[in-house]
Amino acid sequence: MNKPLKSGLSAMQQNTQLCKVCERASTISLHPTHCPHCGSPVSVRTKHSIQKTWALLCIAFIFIFPANIYPITFLIKNNEAYPDTILSGIMTLLSTGMSGIALIVFVASMLVPVLKIIALAVISLAAHFKWKMNPKRQLIAYTLVDWIGRWSILDLFVISIMMAVFDKGNLLSVYPGIAATSFTVVVITTLFAAQSFDTRLIWDANLDAN
Structure with missing residues (x-):
């Protein structure tokens, strides 16, 4: 289970990123390139x-x-x-x-x-x-x-x-x-x-x- 995000802080400030496919959060440091839930590519911010x-x-x-x-x-x-x-x-x-x-x-x-x-x-x-x-x-x-x-x-x-x-x-x-x-x-x-x-x-x- 993922911890709920704190209000007033961005997901990136909480070392968390959101998958645009399954819309579930994951820790940036543990899964930097792919969502651990559905395997889709994820990124902290879209490049360029x-x-x-x-x-x-x-x-x-x-x-x-x-x-x-x-x-x-x-x-x-x-x-x-x-x-x-x-x-x-x-x-x-x-x-x-x-x-x-x-x-x-x-x-x-x-x-x-x-x-x-x-x-x-x-x-x-x-x-x-x-x-x-x-x-x-x-x-x-x-x-x-x-x-x-x-x-x-x-x-x-x-x-x-x-x-x-x-x-x-x-x-x-x-x-x-x-x-x-x-x-x-x-x-x-x-x-x-x-x-x-x-x-x-x-x-x-x-x-x-x-």
Whole structure:
């Protein structure tokens, strides 16, 4: 039986580390590389966690611009191309009275990706520079980003389904634009950025700040 951890001290300060697979604690000095309960690899802190997160965030930040500027789809009708950006699609929905759907598209395709990048950037900066911020609020923000990021992949399926539904051969066809690829890169990189960040660094920064 493992001794319960004392409140007010981090697991590392108590010479203890937690397995992310079975979520059971073990002594660092006795089992430095593998969990004694399930045999999964364990570590006190994920190596180069912040560096990996920043690398992925930089890629997402670069691709967020073409994702919103360039056409995300091309509607081919009578051999004539009609490009649509995310914003023009939202404006079309508003002009046709579908304000609810326009709001959903705006939040999911424009607002959420930007907020995910900003939230992860602030959390990473706070961990790196040891800013004195509320760790519980940071964890809540991180949990929301991680949860929303997993559902953001549905936007890519919507584009695919839309192309499959509207593709009618030579008379009417829909093709993805460069923004679709850029948007895919943003979704995937922000998803992996959240996964690569070690949340234990949030508590380390708070302890060091105190």
